[in-house]
Each structure stands twice: as C-alpha cells, then as structure tokens.
Amino acid sequence: MSKTAKAERLLTLYHKLLNDEKIDKHEFLQENHIDARTFARDIAFIKCFLAEVMATSEVILDKEDGYYMTGYNKIKFPSSAIFGVMRILIASRAFSKDEIRSLLDILIRSTPVYGQYNLTQNVIDELTYYQPLEHVLKTSINKEETHTFLDKVWEIEQIIWKKQKLKINYTRANGVTVDLTVIPLSIMFSAFYFYVVCYVDNDNFNNGILKTSQFRIDRINNFSIDEKCANTEIYSPIYLSNIKNKLQYMQGGENITITFKFWGPSVEAIKDIFPDSKIIGQDGEKYIVEARVLNKSAKMWILSQAQYLEVLTPTEFREDIKKTIAKMLSNY
Numbered sequence: 001m002s003k004t005a006k007a008e009r010l011l012t013l014y015h016k017l018l019n020d021e022k023i024d025k026h027e028f029l030q031e032n033h034i035d036a037r038t039f040a041r042d043i044a045f046i047k048c049f050l051a052e053v054m055a056t057s058e059v060i061l062d063k064e065d066g067y068y069m070t071g072y073n074k075i076k077f078p079s080s081a082i083f084g085v086m087r088i089l090i091a092s093r094a095f096s097k098d099e100i101r102s103l104l105d106i107l108i109r110s111t112p113v114y115g116q117y118n119l120t121q122n123v124i125d126e127l128t129y130y131q132p133l134e135h136v137l138k139t140s141i142n143k144e145e146t147h148t149f150l151d152k153v154w155e156i157e158q159i160i161w162k163k164q165k166l167k168i169n170y171t172r173a174n175g176v177t178v179d180l181t182v183i184p185l186s187i188m189f190s191a192f193y194f195y196v197v198c199y200v201d202n203d204n205f206n207n208g209i210l211k212t213s214q215f216r217i218d219r220i221n222n223f224s225i226d227e228k229c230a231n232t233e234i235y236s237p238i239y240l241s242n243i244k245n246k247l248q249y250m251q252g253g254e255n256i257t258i259t260f261k262f263w264g265p266s267v268e269a270i271k272d273i274f275p276d277s278k279i280i281g282q283d284g285e286k287y288i289v290e291a292r293v294l295n296k297s298a299k300m301w302i303l304s305q306a307q308y309l310e311v312l313t314p315t316e317f318r319e320d321i322k323k324t325i326a327k328m329l330s331n332y
Contacts (some may be wrong), residue, residue, distance in 0.1 A: 009034070013042055014049075017069040020076060020112040024066045043067065079115035082107050083122070090126050093133050093192055099150065101127060133192055153187060153194055153217055160184045163235060165226035166198075171219045183229050185212065186240055190250050193218065197243060199234050212243055214250045245275045246294045253296030258317055261286045264308035273301055288312070299324070 009032050016023055029039055050058060050069075060070055086104055089095070095103065104127075108119045159166055166184050171177045182198035189195070194217045233239075246255075262270060263286040270277055270289055277291035291298070295317060302309055302321060311318045 010042055010045065014046055016113075017046070017067070020068070021114060022062070022066040022068050076112050077107075077110050079111045079119060082111050083119060086119070086123060090123070090130065092189070093131065094189070094194065095150075096132050097127065097130060099148070100130060100132075149218065152220070156184055156196055156217065156223070157187055159225060160186065163229050163232060165229055166223055167226050168215070168223045169221040170215055171221060177221070181226055182213070182215070183234060185234065186244065187217070188214075188244065188247070188250070190247070193250075195250050196220075197247075212252050214247070214252060243294075246292070246297055248273060248294075248297040248301045251294070251296040251300050253294040253298075255292065256295050256298075256314065256317060257290065257292050258298060258314065259288060259290045259312040260302070261310045261312065262289055262305075262308065263287070264305055274298070303328075 012032075013023065013028070025036070025039060028034075029036065034042075047058065058070060060068060062068060086107055089100060089103060104123055108116050111119060156166070165181055167179070167181050169177060169179055180200065182196075182200055184196050184198050186197045187194060188197055195214045196217055197212050197214050200213050229235075243252075259280070261283060267279070267287050267289075270291070274291040274293055276293075277289055279287050280290045281288035299317075299321065302311060303324065311321050
C-alpha cells in the first residue's frame with residue numbers, strides 16, 4: 001500500500017472522529033480494504049497523536065456504536081437547537097433566498113455530521129416555496145447593489161458600539177422622506193422587520209424617562225456617522241432593557257402605569273407581553289392586572305384583545321381607548 005493511500009485513510013479516519021462520527025470497525029475495514037491489524041495501528045497512531053497535541057482528547061471504543069473521540073472542544077451545536085433557529089429564520093421572511101440559503105448552510109454545517117442530511121432535507125421544500133418580504137425582494141432584484149441589507153444592519157450595530165450619532169435619510173410609512181440626527185441605542189427584530197431603536201437628538205429627558213423612536217432599517221435610504229454622543233448615560237443597560245421589555249408592535253410612547261381587567265384565554269401570556277406586570281386582584285373570573293407600559297405600545301396590544309379586556313386606569317388612557325374604539329366602530 002502506498003504512503004499516499006495510508007495518509008488519506010488516516011486523515012479520513014481522523015476527520016470522521018473530529019466530526020462526531022462513530023466509526024464501525026467492520027465497515028471501515030471493508031471501505032478501505034484493510035485488515036484488523038492495520039485498523040488497530042491506525043487507531044493507535046491517532047491515540048498517540050492526540051496524547052501529544054490534545055491531552056484532553058482520546059479515542060474510545062463503544063462496543064455497540066464503535067469508536068468515537070471524546071474531550072475535543074468542537075464548536076458544534078445540537079441538531080435540535082439549530083432546527084429551532086432555522087425555523088425562526090425561515091418564518092421571519094426577512095432575508096432574500098440567497099441570504100437564507102447561505103445562513104441555513106452555515107448553520108447546518110455547525111452541527112454534527114450525522115444529523116446534517118436530515119436538517120438539509122427538512123428545509124428543501126421550505127426554500128422552494130420561500131417568499132421573502134416585499135422590501136427584501138426589491139433589494140435582491142437590484143443586482144447592482146453590492147452592499148447587502150445585512151451589511152447595513154451590521155454597520156449600524158458597529159456605530160452603536162462606538163456610541164456615535166447617526167444622520168439618516170428616512171422614508172416614513174406615509175411616503176414622506178425626512179432627514180434626522182439620532183442616537184442609535186439598539187437593533188431589534190419584530191414582526192418581519194429589523195428596527196433600530198433611537199434616542200432622537202432634539203428630544204429631552206422627560207422626568208428622567210427616556211423617550212425613544214423606532215426606525216425600520218429597510219426604510220433608511222442612507223446614513224452617515226455624526227459626532228460621538230456625549231451623554232453615555234443613555235446606553236445604560238437599565239434603560240435599554242426597560243425599553244425592549246415594553247415595546248409591542250414597535251410602538252413607543254411614554255411610560256405610564258395602567259390597570260385593566262382581563263378575561264381572555266391565557267392570563268399567563270400577559271407576563272410575556274408586559275414583564276413589569278402583576279395580578280393585583282380578581283373580579284369573579286376576571287383578573288385585575290397592573291402593568292408599567294409604554295402607552296402607544298400598550299394601546300396596540302389592548303385593541304387586539306377584542307372584548308376580553310377593559311382598561312380601568314388612568315382615566316386619560318381609558319378615554320383614549322374608548323375614542324379609538326368609537327372611531328373603529330364608525331367604519332362599520
């Protein structure tokens with residue numbers, strides 16, 4: 001047998017072990033046309049190599065499954081975890097077909113080899129009928145655009161790290177284009193879109209409460225870096241977590257405390273919607289809930305609960321909900 005053939009066999013065996021494959025002795029003998037003594041020498045050679053370069057690793061024989069390597073710090077993720085991430089990415093529809101294929105391929109290759117085939121087969125049909133969002137489709141059609149949408153998201157994230165202001169040219173939902181100077185605080189993904197949560201430069205603290213605006217990144221036509229932000233207090237994790245935990249439907253608003261009655265199917269879900277909430281009483285089968293919320297954000301969620309919720313306080317907020325419902329009713 002040539003030295004080249006032996007080297008290829010050893011590398012193949014080592015590669016399989018590195019990728020969490022279980023080596024069946026008899027199959028390996030047949031595939032490589034070698035005898036048991038040669039296989040034993042190959043295993044002994046790899047064991048000696050591991051003892052010298054990776055003392056924490058060793059090749060172990062499992063009588064049922066075969067030979068496998070242990071102790072090696074492999075960057076591999078469980079197939080089940082990657083499957084969950086893949087499903088979230090596909091459901092988001094936030095990427096072009098080329099981007100989603102590339103992302104899924106990277107994820108699949110980060111799992112143990114023995115599970116990669118099943119993961120690949122699982123997404124073939126999904127990708128065949130995958131339909132990206134309209135703004136993603138328009139971007140992917142523009143072949144002259146070399147700067148991808150994800151590149152834009154990543155650049156803004158780097159500006160956040162540097163604590164710099166951002167000048168943006170932004171198209172609002174009504175089609176009006178405006179120029180703004182903002183302080184980007186965090187990037188979030190919600191209901192199909194990437195948003196950058198910002199502190200608008202000409203806003204002020206209101207009684208110590210940070211008021212923010214949210215901008216869809218796909219509607220930012222262009223941007224440039226402005227001066228460094230002098231007020232680093234606004235990057236406090238307390239502020240950021242306070243904002244993120246209260247944002248629903250990417251609607252901001254002012255911090256207020258509300259109370260409401262709820263008799264919908266799942267009162268437990270309220271804690272997921274409003275982390276700063278608690279049940280303070282009960283009226284028959286109706287729960288009385290108190291929550292610290294952003295008023296615009298809370299309003300959108302409350303209106304989605306149909307007849308299963310009644311706002312109690314504050315009076316101004318209750319009246320605002322009543323007026324909105326009356327306007328909705330006038331449409332029918």
